[in-house]
Amino acid sequence: MxxxxxxxxxxxxxxxxxxxxxxxxxxxxxxxxxxxxxxxxxxxxxxxxxxxxxxxxxxxxxxxxxxxxxAYPPVIEAIRKQIEIGIHVGLPHEWEIKLAEQIQRMVPSVEKIRFTNSGTEANMYAVRLARAYTKRSSIIKFEGNWHGGYDALHIAVSPPYEKLYAGLTNGAVKDTVVLPYNNLEAVEKTVDKIELAGIIVEPVAGAGGMIPAEKEFLKGLRELCDKVGALLIFDEVITGFRLSSGGAQKIYSVTPDITTFGKIVGGGEFAVGAFGGRDEVMELLDQLKYRNYHERVFQGGTFSANMLMTSAGYTLLSELERRNxxxxxxxxxxxxxxxxxxxxxxxxxxxxxxxxxxxxxxxxxxxxxxxxxxxxxxxxxxxxxxxxxxxxxxxxxxxxxxxxxxxxxxxxxxxxxxxxxxxxxxxxxxxxx
Ligand SMILES: Cc1ncc(COP(=O)(O)O)c(C=O)c1O
CATH class of the missing domain: 3.90.1150.10 (Aspartate Aminotransferase, domain 1)
Structure with a gap:
């Protein structure tokens, strides 16, 4: 033994x-x-x-x-205080504004943000938003990149990449185009042959083995998205607030249109996700501008942006900013x-x-x-x-x-x-x- x-x-x-x-x-x-x-x-x-x-x-x-x-003491203290006065209420509260403002200061490309209950959900909504904004359907994702269990992105995570995972249908992944990671040429050859809504990429492939993207690769994706009018989505669920206070995008000096977060953004203690980006893109979620359900991009959830998570998230992120x-x-x-x-x-x-x-x-x-x-x-x-x-x-x-x-x-x-x-x-x- x-x-x-x-x-x-x-x-x-x-x-x-x-x-x-x-x-x-x-x-x-x-x-x-x-x-x-x-x-x-x-x-x-x-x-x-x-x-x-x-x-x-x-x-x-x-x-x-x-x-x-x-059990980082400032976060535990914030949780302890908040538990006494309100955990989940399901109506607006100040913590969600404070957390959103804090994120915007640390990651300036995120002009507006919405909170979800997981990184998976954040990526699902980011893809939906890119499709609604561009009015196109195809999404490029990369071999071995992990974006959570959402059907359209749960493909080519581990080899053999061509094989579908149990329970997924061809229909669910038919608009997802899988390309090799760190291979700009493959993307160049593809972007104008499809109706490209967006490219989603992990700036560092985490679950795939902690393999960083090459700078030229991410820069190239930015340029190609601009060329064809598609949106660039950085999945910063791992890298966000970890590689720097401004995540991977700050280190690589490449600005995505939409960024998704998870893990650290909720104080590291709660189920969380978030997606945010340029105002002009995020406004598609705005119920004041788009009163019609068919024009507006849906996002929501019973526990989204609950008081406990947002107070913990705000506390952790402000500590990270202060203790750079x-x-x-x-x-x-x-x-x-x-x-x-x-x-x-x-x-x-x-x-x-x-x-x-x-x-x-x-x-x-x-x-x-x-x-x-x-x-x-x-x-x-x-x-x-x-x-x-x-x-x-x-x-x-x-x-x-x-x-x-x-x-x-x-x-x-x-x-x-x-x-x-x-x-x-x-x-x-x-x-x-
Ligand atoms: C890069 C990346 N995206 C998305 C996810 C999914 O996040 P969640 O587990 O919160 O759904 C993960 C989870 O580890 C991840 O590493």
Whole structure:
């Protein structure tokens, strides 16, 4: 029995019980890993405690939502205060204005914004808005980019890219055109052959392995959208408020027409999404201008922009704006991890690292991947799984099982990075070639 198994009897038991009630025993399939996931009892800073009393250093960090780590005191304080006076009321309140204003200051391309309950929803509405604005139907998305489970975008996420996922119909994806990531030529050849409403892109392909877009690629997408009158949508669900206070668009100096957010925008503690952009585009949602249901783009939801989420989101974002030095700290830690793990894997002929800022991807591939397809099709799955397991045996939780990646938070320390580097070195030395 492995160290992990002998120290997690209660988690093993809970996983057996969970399988009676939850398909696969989990509420999101990526949360399963071998031999069974540990069950969390408490979270603080960069640490998680499980039900057996073990402590882990957490690089899963709420699917990347906890940029300041778990239970960040200003956010917890804001939540505590708000819980007493109003959580969800379903009518307008001041927090939604404050949060929208805060976002606009940090991400100036977002002149107006609407809040949703997930990143998936935000992308769904962004696509709808682009179609309504341009009065065209086609959307370009890229291989290996993940935009959530919305039918029209839930295609070509993992190989084989041509195959439809269970439950999707050809009809649902017929207006989605899939192209290779970081390949501008492919986009150039396509844009004027279709009725293009918009291009949606992850500025850094997150779930696909933390693979950054090349600057020329994003600049080129901007120019092509302008040329054909289509809208450029940046999915900044991961990168928003993480790569910089202004997200990826600030770092790349490329301005999208619509940006979608999730995770951090709700304080890192709540189900959230948001989409925003130029006033002239967003006004299609305006019930004062478009009284007719058939002209106006619908967006809404019972819990959208609830008081608790917006107060937490506002508190976190204003802290990030005020403490801008956090970003150089995150970059420093990310660079340290990326460089050192990369050197170890290359020295042992095992693989490479990718990423930018506080996003680190580990690839057991024969070449350094510049696009998601290479990362996904050339990886040694077994080595990826064993590396993830080796980290777990050392009380380090990365995400995910076959695609090891690290989200770093401001609660992580240099010592935490040193430990991952040391554990990686041990793994690399013991790999059987
Ligand atoms: C880039 C990106 N877009 C969209 C989503 C979907 O967001 P949600 O899980 O909130 O629906 C995710 C989720 O991880 C994501 O990483």
């Amino acid at each position: 492995s160290r992990y198994e002998s120290s997690t009897p209660r988690s093993r038991e809970l996983f057996h019980i969970a399988q009676r009630y939850l398909p696969g025993g989990v509420s999101y399939s990526i949360r399963y890993f071998e031999p069974y996931p540990f069950y969390v009892s408490r979270a603080a800073g960069q640490k998680l405690w499980d039900v057996d009393g073990n402590v882990y250093t957490d690089y899963w960090i709420g699917h990347g939502a906890k940029i300041m780590g778990h 030095e956090i970003y150089s700290y995150l970059d420093l830690l990310g660079e340290k991890l990326r460089r050192n793990i990369g050197e170890i894997l290359e020295k042992h002929g095992l693989g490479y690292t990718t990423g930018i800022g506080s996003l680190v991807g580990v690839h057991f591939t024969p070449i350094k991947p510049k696009d998601v397809k290479t990362a996904q099709t050339m990886k040694d799955r077994e080595r990826s799984r064993k590396y993830f397991r080796h980290l777990l045996e050392n009380n380090i939780i990365a995400l995910t099982n076959e695609n090891p990646q690290f989200f770093i938070s401001a609660a992580h320390t240099h010592e935490d990075m040193d430990r991952v580097i040391q554990v990686t070195e041990e793994y690399a030395k013991n790999v059987k070639k």
